[in-house]
Amino acid sequence: MSFAKDGNSDIYTMDLESRLVEKITEDSSIDTSPSYSPDGKYITFNSDRSGLQQIYTMKSDGSGVKRISFGEGLYGTPVWSPRGDLIAFTKVRGGKFYIGVMRSDGSGERLLTENFYQEAPSWSPNGRLLVFYRETKSGKNGEGFTAKLWSIDITGYNERELKTETDASDPSWSSLLSK
Amino acid sequence: MKFNKKIKNLLIILVSTLALSACAAGKKSGVGSSDVYTGNDTVQYLASGVKDRVFFATNRSSLTTASRDTLRKQADWMRKNKKLNVVLEGHGDERGTREYNLALAEKRANAARDYLLTYGISGKRISVISYGKEKPVNSASTPLAWSQNRRAVTVKTK
Numbered sequence: 001m002s003f004a005k006d007g008n009s010d011i012y013t014m015d016l017e018s019r020l021v022e023k024i025t026e027d028s029s030i031d032t033s034p035s036y037s038p039d040g041k042y043i044t045f046n047s048d049r050s051g052l053q054q055i056y057t058m059k060s061d062g063s064g065v066k067r068i069s070f071g072e073g074l075y076g077t078p079v080w081s082p083r084g085d086l087i088a089f090t091k092v093r094g095g096k097f098y099i100g101v102m103r104s105d106g107s108g109e110r111l112l113t114e115n116f117y118q119e120a121p122s123w124s125p126n127g128r129l130l131v132f133y134r135e136t137k138s139g140k141n142g143e144g145f146t147a148k149l150w151s152i153d154i155t156g157y158n159e160r161e162l163k164t165e166t167d168a169s170d171p172s173w174s175s176l177l178s179k
Numbered sequence: 180m181k182f183n184k185k186i187k188n189l190l191i192i193l194v195s196t197l198a199l200s201a202c203a204a205g206k207k208s209g210v211g212s213s214d215v216y217t218g219n220d221t222v223q224y225l226a227s228g229v230k231d232r233v234f235f236a237t238n239r240s241s242l243t244t245a246s247r248d249t250l251r252k253q254a255d256w257m258r259k260n261k262k263l264n265v266v267l268e269g270h271g272d273e274r275g276t277r278e279y280n281l282a283l284a285e286k287r288a289n290a291a292r293d294y295l296l297t298y299g300i301s302g303k304r305i306s307v308i309s310y311g312k313e314k315p316v317n318s319a320s321t322p323l324a325w326s327q328n329r330r331a332v333t334v335k336t337k
Contacts, residue, residue, distance in 0.1 A: 002278070002282070004281075004282060004285045004309070006289075007285060007286060007288075007289030007290075007292070007293070007307070008286065008289075009282035009285065009286075030279060030282040030283060030286065032278045032279055032281075032282050033276070033278050033279070046276075046279065048238065048279075052238060053238070053275070053276075053279055074238075074275070074276075076275070076276035076278070076279050077276050077278065090276050092274065092275065092276070095274070116320070117273065119276050119277065120276075120277070137320070144318070
């Protein structure tokens, strides 16, 4: 999780049994949006320690911090795929928001969809689809937003809206549940 | 002839070096305060001549010279009104991811708070809250609106 303490945001872990909270990033920059690798050995997060918001990985004890995004623009909300091979992210470049994926070492970046504003991808359990939310202007004069959930295949095809009765945001796809 | 060629090569190297350093310097300053809002359209006043807010550059939480001037006046005003407490509200524009904006807006509010502390205002009189990009003062999607939304606002609590 990320906490803001004394005016600065860092990544912390909490032991669910003991409730012991431990700070694992120690930097004066903003560190937010942590996501564990499926084996629990690594964490990806975004930080502006390089000057602009980028994606990093580290071991789950906070050691071995490594920047993995180097493309043009800002990178945020990294989420490790259930298969461990890819990291999904939101990218902001040239006034547009993109949902994309890259390998966990930062190589092979692919942008799947672009829009005025969209973010917060979440993986399907089989690692083939992403669900995210997109906001579009709802008023005639450009005021107000409508937020809806969308999904897209990691090939970049089959982008579609998931119908909800009301506005919806911040989707989180569950793992497979036993019946 | 050879001498001329040498001079020509030296000139090319010199011009290239100057151009490269100009690019580097330009990049550094372009990221700085160039898109900080400097108008008064959204500003309210805590007292005569005491503006209630300061503005920030995109993705930055550092205070500009104008911001420091505003905060010094706020500190004077707080010193004269010892029973007053304030909340510093941090805000961001819509052009960033939400979690990052929450953290950035918190950092902006704390930058303003820290500056007030250096002018002798007790930390007990100042609380900080971050609204991220959830409370824009101008909901348009224009560079002007975004610059007005990147702000830290001082609000009286009593």
